[in-house]
Amino acid sequence: NYYPWGYDSDNGPDQWHKNYPTAKGRHQSPIEINNKEVHYDSSLLPWFASYDPGAAKTILNNGKTCRVVFDDSFDRSVLRGGPLPGVFRLRQLHFHWGSSDDHGSEHVVNGVRYAGELHMLHWNPKYSNYLDARRRTDGVAVLAIFLQVGETPKPEMKRILEEINAIKTKGKEAPFPNFDPSILFPKSHDYWTYHGSFTTPPCEECVTWIILREPIIVSSDQMAKLRSLSKNAENEPDHPLVDNWRPTQPRYFRMVSASFL
Numbered sequence: 001n002y003y004p005w006g007y008d009s010d011n012g013p014d015q016w017h018k019n020y021p022t023a024k025g026r027h028q029s030p031i032e033i034n035n036k037e038v039h040y041d042s043s044l045l046p047w048f049a050s051y052d053p054g055a056a057k058t059i060l061n062n063g064k065t066c067r068v069v070f071d072d073s074f075d076r077s078v079l080r081g082g083p084l085p086g087v088f089r090l091r092q093l094h095f096h097w098g099s100s101d102d103h104g105s106e107h108v109v110n111g112v113r114y115a116g117e118l119h120m121l122h123w124n125p126k127y128s129n130y131l132d133a134r135r136r137t138d139g140v141a142v143l144a145i146f147l148q149v150g151e152t153p154k155p156e157m158k159r160i161l162e163e164i165n166a167i168k169t170k171g172k173e174a175p176f177p178n179f180d181p182s183i184l185f186p187k188s189h190d191y192w193t194y195h196g197s198f199t200t201p202p203c204e205e206c207v208t209w210i211i212l213r214e215p216i217i218v219s220s221d222q223m224a225k226l227r228s229l230s231k232n233a234e235n236e237p238d239h240p241l242v243d244n245w246r247p248t249q250p251r252y253f254r255m256v257s258a259s260f261l
């Protein structure tokens with residue numbers, strides 16, 4: 001009897017491996033990033049995003065996160081440089097967040113959990129499509145940006161959070177035209193990179209992670225807005241969509257490289 005994975009005690013991260021054995025692999029994400037284990041790599045190139053605002057299509061509540069999807073039918077919005085072997089197409093962005101401001105990110109930096117984490121998911125067009133790319137170790141690149149609660153929130157977050165009212169419950173979708181997600185980038189492009197996986201089932205180990213060192217500032221009200229989403233559909237009992245983050249996984253024999261000293 002099929003029981004969908006989730007983040008609750010009976011279907012959460014500790015159970016995923018029963019239906020998705022890769023979840024117990026040696027290259028899982030997220031991980032802890034600790035300065036003493038990071039290796040500065042002077043050969044790492046800067047990364048560049050060339051996003052077309054016209055590629056933005058819709059914003060959606062899929063019951064597990066708030067996701068914005070983009071037209072990825074050609075090299076329209078791409079990420080390149082950094083650790084990447086070529087251009088990767090932007091397919092969607094989504095968030096992970098907690099039930100309160102003191103946790104919610106997936107990656108943890110020197111013991112610090114942020115209130116949330118924004119993921120911009122890209123795939124390698126050398127493969128015929130996204131599903132094929134997910135089966136390849138160099139198939140996917142996720143640019144991750146930490147969300148930190150502060151007094152002077154980044155105004156560019158407003159657009160996404162204003163749309164939340166239109167997608168309160170699972171399955172709700174709204175048009176989301178003319179949006180260039182690079183406006184969400186922090187000043188510094190400094191990053192860590194390592195090889196890992198999707199942080200949700202099937203947890204394929206196909207992700208080159210590019211994690212920005214500088215968080216973006218959001219307000220506590222904006223985080224509350226994300227927490228006002230529901231994981232249930234409109235006509236079902238209300239369950240707040242919160243704590244959609246996977247705990248950190250063993251790093252095993254993986255190197256985390258830094259683009260900065």
Ligand SMILES: Clc1ccc(Cc2nnn[n-]2)cc1
Pocket residue numbers: 062064065067092094119142197198199200
């Ligand atoms: Cl929409 C969506 C897609 C993927 C994930 C899980 C994930 N894997 N890598 N980054 N996020 C969560 C929500």
Ligand SMILES: [Zn+2]
Pocket residue numbers: 094095096119199
């Ligand atoms: Zn994610």
